[in-house]
Amino acid sequence: MTRRLTVSDLQSQKGSRKWLQLHVDTPAEASAAVACDINILSCEPDHNLELIRQAAPFAFLSVGMPHGAVASPDEAVRLGFAMLKRGADAVYCSHSPRFIEAMSAEGIPVTGHVGLVPNRATWTNFRAVGRTAEEAFKVLRAAKDLENAGAACIEVEVVPVRLADHVTRATPLITMGMGCGSVCDTQYLFSSDVLGTHTGHYPRHAMRYADFVTLEAELQEKRIAAFRAFGRDVAAGSYPEAKHQVDMDDAAYDRFLTLSQSL
Template structure:
C-alpha cells in the first residue's frame, strides 16, 4: 500500500502525484490498480452520486460508509476522506468525526476545508497522530456564501492564501489541496511549502493533480469543470482512461495551459 512517506519521497524526487476520487469498491479497485497514488473519497459524492446541487447535505455516516466501500476495493492507493460540512465546527466534533473516518472507514488521512479557522483542529488531529490534508482556494462547503469562483486573483487575497497555506503546514498538515487558484500563485505556494501540494484547476506546477473520476470519464451529469479533461474519449476502456490520466500527470502533459486559470 502507498504510504505518506512514499508520497513525500516521490515529491522530493520530482515525481508528480496522481489523485482521483472514488466512492465505491469497484471504481476504487480500478483506480488503484491503474496506478493512481491517492484516492480521495470526496464529499463531492453528494453531487456526483447523490444528485445534490452542493456537497452540504452529505452526512458523516455517509462519508464513513463510502470510505469503507472504497477501502474494500482499494488495492494500493493512499486514501483520503473528506470531513463533511460542519463536522469540523469545533475541535471536539472534528476529532470525533476524524476518529470515525479512520477507525470505521479505514481512511489513511482526513481532509478539511479552510484557513485560520481550522488551525486548532489541524493541530489537535496532528498531535494525536492523524494525517491531515488541508484544502484552500475554492471551498465547496462555503459556496452558499462565496460561490464557485477562482480564489487569490488580487494581491490581498493572494497574500492571504499564502499565509493560510503556511499556517496549515505549521499547524501540522501533511498535505494541501489547492482548488481553482491562479497557476502562478499555486506555483509560488507549492515552492514555499515542504508538504505535497495537490492542485485541481490550479495549474501544472503543483506537486500533483486531483480530478473527479466521473469528469475524466466524460460521464458527469451537468456541467463539467473547465479544468477537467475526458480521458475516456481517446481510449477503449475505463482502465485505459485512468492509466492515461496517470501518465499525463506523471509526464506533466496534464494540466495543459488551457486547463489553468
C-alpha cells in the same frame, strides 16, 4: 505496490515525482484507478468507504470530513480517529486550523484546502481565487496556517498557476492540484468528471474521457426491456417452466398430507 502508501512516502518524493489523484465514488472506480497506477485517492465517508479501501488496499486514501459534522476540536479528533479506523490514511477537513491542529497533535494526517473551497464559496463565489496580489497573499497565508497547524496535505483548487507553484515550493505539505496547472505535487480530478457521469455543470479544469451518461442510459433501456420481458412471460404463463422449479415425489407429498393433519 506491495504496501500502503504513507505520508512519509509522499513527503520523501515531494519535488521529484508527480502523483496522479482521483476522487472516486465506488469500489469499481477505486479498483480501476489503482489498475492504472493512480495510487492517491479521495472519497466520501459513506457506505462505500470500507469497500473502496478493500478495492485499493495500498493506495493513499484521503477521506472527507463533512463540513459542519463537528463543532469542536475534540469532536474532530473523535471523528478523525473513527475515519482512520474505517480505512482512511488522511482526513480531508475544510474547518479552521484549530480543528486541524487538534487532529494533527494526535497523529491524524489531515488534508486542508485553499483557493476555491466549495464549502466556503459563499465568501468567494465559484471562481478562480488569487488573481490579485492581495487575494494571492491570503491564499499563501492560509496555506502557511495549515502548515503551522500540522496538516500533511493541502488541496489547492482553481488558483493561478504561478501562485500554485509558489505555494508548492513554499511548503513541505503535499499539494493536491485541481484546476491550477501541472505545478502541484499531485494532478487531481474527480472521477465523475473524467468519466462523464452527469449532465450537470463541468468545471473549466475538468476533462471528460468517457460518456457514462450515454452508457448508463443504454443500460437503463436494457434493464427496462428485460423487466418488461419478464412481466410478459409471467402473464403468458411461459415463466416459470419446469426447469426453473423443484417438486417432491408423490410418496413424500402423501406423507406430508398425513403429517399436516396433526396440526
